Amino acid sequence: xxxxxQSSRYLVKRTGEKVFLECVQDMDHENMFWYRQDxxxxxxxxxxxxxxxxKEKGDIPEGYSVSREKKERFSLILESASTNQTSxxxxxxxxxxxxxxxxxxPGTRLTVT
Amino acid sequence: QQQVKxxxxxxxxxxxxxxxxxxxxxxxxFDYFPWYQQFPGKGPAxxxxxxxxxxxxxxxxxxxxxxxxxxxxxxxIMDSQPGDSATYFCAASNNNxxxxxAGTRLTVKx
Numbered sequence: 200x201x202x203x204x205q206s207s208r209y210l211v212k213r214t215g216e217k218v219f220l221e222c223v224q225d226m227d228h229e230n231m232f233w234y235r236q237d238x239x240x241x242x243x244x245x246x247x248x249x250x251x252x253x254k255e256k257g258d259i260p261e262g263y264s265v266s267r268e269k270k271e272r273f274s275l276i277l278e279s280a281s282t283n284q285t286s287x288x289x290x291x292x293x294x295x296x297x298x299x300x301x302x303x304x305p306g307t308r309l310t311v312t
Numbered sequence: 313q314q315q316v317k318x319x320x321x322x323x324x325x326x327x328x329x330x331x332x333x334x335x336x337x338x339x340x341x342f343d344y345f346p347w348y349q350q351f352p353g354k355g356p357a358x359x360x361x362x363x364x365x366x367x368x369x370x371x372x373x374x375x376x377x378x379x380x381x382x383x384x385x386x387x388x389i390m391d392s393q394p395g396d397s398a399t400y401f402c403a404a405s406n407n408n409x410x411x412x413x414a415g416t417r418l419t420v421k422x
Contacts, residue, residue: 203355230408239321241401241414242356249408289355299344299405303355 202226203304205290211310218277220307222290228302229295231273233257233265236287236306248273249295280311315339316404318413325420331389333416335402338383342404342411345378347387350399350415359400360387392420 206221224231230249234242234257244257246265254265262284266274273292277284287308291301318335325331335345344363348356362369362376362385369376375388389396397420402413 234412239414241318242412244410247408291355293408295408299408299410300346300358300361301410303348303357305353305355 203290203292203302205288205304205307207307208305209308209310211312212277212280213312214281216277216280216311218280218309218311220275220277220288220290220309222273222275222292222304223271224273224290224292224302225271226292226302227270228292229270230293230301231267232291232293232301233263233273233275234289234291235259236289242289245275277309280309282311285309285311315411316402316413318402318416320416321414322417323419325392325418327392327394327420327422329392329420331387331392331396331418331420333387333400333402333418334384335386335404335413336382336384337404337411339404339406339411340383341406344405345376345385346403346405346410347374347376348401348403348412350401352398356401389418392418394420394422396420 203224232247233245248267264276290304293301346361347359349359350356373390378385
């Protein structure tokens with residue numbers, strides 16, 4: 200079974216803190232994704248990576264950065280957390296060349312106070 | 313703007329009834345249309361998916377109907393069960409670009 204794990208299920212941080220969210224997948228997938236999930240807005244893509252050290256901006260990259268030093272690991276960084284970044288963060292992975300099914304981790308509920 | 317529009321936002325169905333969730337898309341380059349199911353505290357998981365060369369796909373109680381000319385597709389859940397209570401997301405994908413609908417929270421009452 201594909202497994203995507205995320206470093207924390209719940210996280211509470213203060214405004215201005217630097218926040219690291221980590222994601223690891225065990226299926227040797229080329230693609231990895233970071234989404235945020237907000238009620239009524241569905242899943243919005245923050246960044247994705249199709250290879251080690253490669254990254255592409257998604258729809259809402261402002262205030263975020265990413266790092267992919269190893270194929271299995273994809274990190275999301277909030278340089279200076281703000282209250283409007285309180286959300287559920289989901290990591291996903293998939294093969295680069297079809298099928299395009301994305302496998303999701305359990306999510307990290309981040310609260311910024 | 314949202315490239316995939318999903319309705320309704322929430323749905324309440326009696327046990328044994330049919331649940332229907334609808335989605336519409338704009339980009340005709342989309343060629344893969346999955347539905348994801350998400351239970352509270354879990355990440356979304358693939359439920360069923362269809363490609364535009366067929367108009368319907370059925371897996372157990374779950375059926376996708378696809379209308380290419382109208383750029384619409386829908387999920388039908390037959391004989392809905394309380395265990396089906398979850399949030400459902402439709403999506404549309406072209407290569408590695410996957411766009412999600414806003415989600416439908418389904419509640420099946422016993």
